[in-house]
Amino acid sequence: MIHWSNNFFNDLYYRFDQLKTDNIINIKNFINHFCNQNEVICDLCCGYGRIAFKLANENYKYLTGIDKSSELLQIAKKTNKEQNTNINFMCKDVRFLEKGDFDLVFFFGTSFGYYNDRDNNRIIKSINNILKPGGLFLFQQVNNPQNLFIKEEDSKYTFKKQSFFHEDERIYEGEYSFHNKFNQKNISYKFNIHLYNKDELIDMFTNNGFNSIEYWGGFNFESFGKDSKDLIIKSLKL
Numbered sequence: 001m002i003h004w005s006n007n008f009f010n011d012l013y014y015r016f017d018q019l020k021t022d023n024i025i026n027i028k029n030f031i032n033h034f035c036n037q038n039e040v041i042c043d044l045c046c047g048y049g050r051i052a053f054k055l056a057n058e059n060y061k062y063l064t065g066i067d068k069s070s071e072l073l074q075i076a077k078k079t080n081k082e083q084n085t086n087i088n089f090m091c092k093d094v095r096f097l098e099k100g101d102f103d104l105v106f107f108f109g110t111s112f113g114y115y116n117d118r119d120n121n122r123i124i125k126s127i128n129n130i131l132k133p134g135g136l137f138l139f140q141q142v143n144n145p146q147n148l149f150i151k152e153e154d155s156k157y158t159f160k161k162q163s164f165f166h167e168d169e170r171i172y173e174g175e176y177s178f179h180n181k182f183n184q185k186n187i188s189y190k191f192n193i194h195l196y197n198k199d200e201l202i203d204m205f206t207n208n209g210f211n212s213i214e215y216w217g218g219f220n221f222e223s224f225g226k227d228s229k230d231l232i233i234k235s236l237k238l
């Protein structure tokens, strides 16, 4: 069976994501806090590069974006040309990365928990592998998502997002539906994410070669609590 994430992150996802009101300035400031413009940085599961481009515009010199969605990477590469930026975008599966020597890897936007436990663990090992010793790993996922039903539209599509968070198992699942206003066609894509809790993640990180762990509940360094919007974890490769 094809994994949901193979189809989900496409041109339509990109259109819908444009309507998002995330405060990307806070994300950029958070990253700024931990590194400088000369460090070698990886935006892991970068999508169409919304965060990497913010850093490139702040004169970060050595940026790589890794993702497996060829559709989103195509958009990223087009933006790279248009903005005359020099981000190195690569199409790779995060589960199987070769050895690298990044100073910093950030893994933001709830890009984890898509697979089974074995593969999710493999991802953390893989991230450890692409960092240099002492390198920094920054992780962020939504912590306590609300059940949602939202409807929005742009010039061509009506979008609906429906999502549910099953608190007991910490499964976050839902569906994006798109109605093309011109040809009246409908298409929908489901997602299903295991939002591991803080302690599970810390165990996973520790068991895969990370230490010096700190965590917060938001990109403004808010303390983490059960109801925090985000879970952000910082750790170092041993």
Ligand SMILES: C[S@@+](CC[C@H](N)C(=O)[O-])C[C@H]1O[C@@H](n2cnc3c(N)ncnc32)[C@H](O)[C@@H]1O
Pocket (backbone or CB within 6 Å): 005, 009, 044, 045, 046, 047, 048, 049, 050, 051, 066, 067, 068, 069, 072, 092, 093, 094, 095, 107, 108, 109, 110, 111, 114
């Ligand atoms: C929710 S998006 C977040 C994108 C980006 N980090 C952001 O905040 O805008 C998750 C991204 O993970 C990518 N992804 C999912 N599974 C992957 C895998 N096995 N290897 C590489 N990328 C993957 C998807 O293609 C998608 O771009």
